[in-house]
Amino acid sequence: MFFHKYAQNKLIRASYLADRKTKHLITKLKINQVAVINHKDLDEIAANGLIAKKVKSVINFSETMTGTYPTIGLKILLDAKVPVYDVVGASIEKFVQLSEKGIVEIDLEKSAAVFVTSDDKKVILELNPWTINKWKQIFQLANINLEYELNHFIDNTLSYAMKEKDFVLKSLNIPRLKTKIKGKHVVVVVRGSNYLEDLQAIKSYINDYKPILIGVDGGADALLENGFRPNMIIGDMDSVSDKALQSSAEIIVHAYPNGDAPGLKRVEGLGIEGKIIPSVGTSEDIAMLLAFEQGAEIIVALGTHSNMIDFLEKGRKGMASTILVRMKIGTKLVDAKGVSKLYQPRMNFKYVSILSVAALTPILAIGMINQDMVRLFQIIWLNIKMIFM
Numbered sequence: 001m002f003f004h005k006y007a008q009n010k011l012i013r014a015s016y017l018a019d020r021k022t023k024h025l026i027t028k029l030k031i032n033q034v035a036v037i038n039h040k041d042l043d044e045i046a047a048n049g050l051i052a053k054k055v056k057s058v059i060n061f062s063e064t065m066t067g068t069y070p071t072i073g074l075k076i077l078l079d080a081k082v083p084v085y086d087v088v089g090a091s092i093e094k095f096v097q098l099s100e101k102g103i104v105e106i107d108l109e110k111s112a113a114v115f116v117t118s119d120d121k122k123v124i125l126e127l128n129p130w131t132i133n134k135w136k137q138i139f140q141l142a143n144i145n146l147e148y149e150l151n152h153f154i155d156n157t158l159s160y161a162m163k164e165k166d167f168v169l170k171s172l173n174i175p176r177l178k179t180k181i182k183g184k185h186v187v188v189v190v191r192g193s194n195y196l197e198d199l200q201a202i203k204s205y206i207n208d209y210k211p212i213l214i215g216v217d218g219g220a221d222a223l224l225e226n227g228f229r230p231n232m233i234i235g236d237m238d239s240v241s242d243k244a245l246q247s248s249a250e251i252i253v254h255a256y257p258n259g260d261a262p263g264l265k266r267v268e269g270l271g272i273e274g275k276i277i278p279s280v281g282t283s284e285d286i287a288m289l290l291a292f293e294q295g296a297e298i299i300v301a302l303g304t305h306s307n308m309i310d311f312l313e314k315g316r317k318g319m320a321s322t323i324l325v326r327m328k329i330g331t332k333l334v335d336a337k338g339v340s341k342l343y344q345p346r347m348n349f350k351y352v353s354i355l356s357v358a359a360l361t362p363i364l365a366i367g368m369i370n371q372d373m374v375r376l377f378q379i380i381w382l383n384i385k386m387i388f389m
Contacts, residue, residue: 012083012106014056016115018098022046023218023239029053034104038062038095042073044193050077057083057106059113061090064130069149070142078132085111085127097123160320167280168324172289175275179231179250182295185211187302187336188287189219189230191239195303198336199226202300211300214291216284219303220244234290235283237263237274245270252276252290254283281321292329299329302336 018036019025025035026049035055039046040062050058058064058077064086065074077084085106087094099117106113106127115123187206189199199222206213206228215223217235221244224230230249233240237253245251245267255261255278267274279286284304291299326333 010107010109012057012104012108014104015101016059016098016104017101018095019100020095021238023049026050026053027239027241029055032056034059034106036061036098036104038090038092039064041066041068041071042077043071044073044076045191047073047076051080051082055082057085059085059087059104059106059127061087061092061095065135065138065142067138067141067145069146070139074130075132075135075139078130078135083108084130085113086130088126088128094123094125097121157320157323161324164280164320165324167321168289168328171293172277172279172286174277174290174293175252177232177250177275177294179212181212181291183297185209185298185300186214186291186296187211187300188214188216188284188291188304189223190216190284190301190303191218191222192303195219195222196226198302199223202302202336205300211298212291212296214287215240215244215249216287220247220249222303234277234287235263236261237266242270245272250275252286254279254286281325285321285325288325288329288333292332296332299333300336301333 012034014032014034015030016034016036017025017029019028020038022035022037022039022042023046025037026046029035029050031054033053033055035050035053035058037058038061042060042064064084065071074084083106097117098115099119099121102115102117104113104115111127111129113125113127115125117123187202189195203226205211212232213223213228213230214232214234215221215230217233217237218239218241220230220233221241224244224247229247230244232250232252233244234252235254237245237251251267251272251274253261253263253267253274253276255264255276257278257280259276259278261276261278264274264276277286277290281289284301288299288301
């Protein structure tokens with residue numbers, strides 16, 4: 001055992017799993033593994049995904065929080081008592097020295113780690129541990145920096161809006177679809193902030209209206225996990241499970257403007273037919289525009305990205321295409337939170353019948369033992385008979 005001279009409680013020893021893309025890693029992690037990532041400014045969705053997998057600790061080859069803008073992914077992990085370490089002097093060259101999986105032993109006293117890769121090679125790294133106090137200091141600096149970052153974000157958004165305006169002025173090149181959308185409600189599900197709570201909140205609406213359900217990449221898995229089958233899956237196919245792709249949903253691969261669609265190879269490798277839509281913008285933009293151009297009556301957005309922090313966490317320095325799409329769709333677009341507050345579930349006739357019988361039972365029981373009530377029922381019955389004679 002490495003670092004054998006230290007007490008057991010000074011060590012974390014476990015199998016590790018490494019991937020440069022955290023969303024890919026989360027789909028493969030097993031409980032109590034160490035997650036080895038390369039994720040600058042860890043976001044809330046990724047943090048919650050790691051916690052759901054009950055990781056033993058997180059080792060990051062990037063800065064888990066830079067202070068460029070306020071993020072809470074790191075705090076979520078620390079609040080959940082998950083140790084988080086940044087690799088000192090990290091580089092992509094060091095990262096690729098690791099195999100995808102192996103054993104790691106972290107010396108908590110020396111803040112160092114020994115990785116034993118799957119081919120028995122040892123990689124020793126110095127670690128910088130995160131604490132909640134350190135997070136608070138960086139978070140305060142990030143809030144001070146927010147005005148500058150917002151100014152830069154707005155400039156980027158306006159600049160790209162000029163370049164991408166044709167994206168919304170012209171119609172999408174939509175292939176022939178099996179899914180009929182015209183005149184129907186459509187729910188576009190993205191695995192964004194609070195998506196699970198929002199999905200729970202509109203379950204009654206989905207059950208009553210039977211809207212077309214479009215999962216954007218991992219949004220398809222969110223639907224399946226909550227008992228719904230997506231009618232359509234749209235995205236670059238990098239964060240959706242094989243199970244979702246094999247759920248009989250219609251598959252639309254978001255391709256680059258030149259028609260290149262790396263995700264199509266994965267879909268076809270599963271023996272599934274996939275269609276492509278080449279376009280700029282995000283996959284959720286494409287999903288909303290498709291629903292709009294196919295004649296949806298209402299488009300409900302669930303878990304979608306709608307603010308600067310959302311987009312910075314996705315690695316985008318502006319939100320031009322998203323603003324343009326929302327301008328085009330206009331009043332047809334409704335946020336899922338608004339639906340959950342305004343929608344009143346339809347009363348089920350079966351439940352109404354049961355309640356009615358339950359309410360009448362004590363009245364009939366009283367009538368059977370009270371002579372005045374018996375005479376009243378007799379008079380009512382005679383009057384009914386006279387009306388129909």
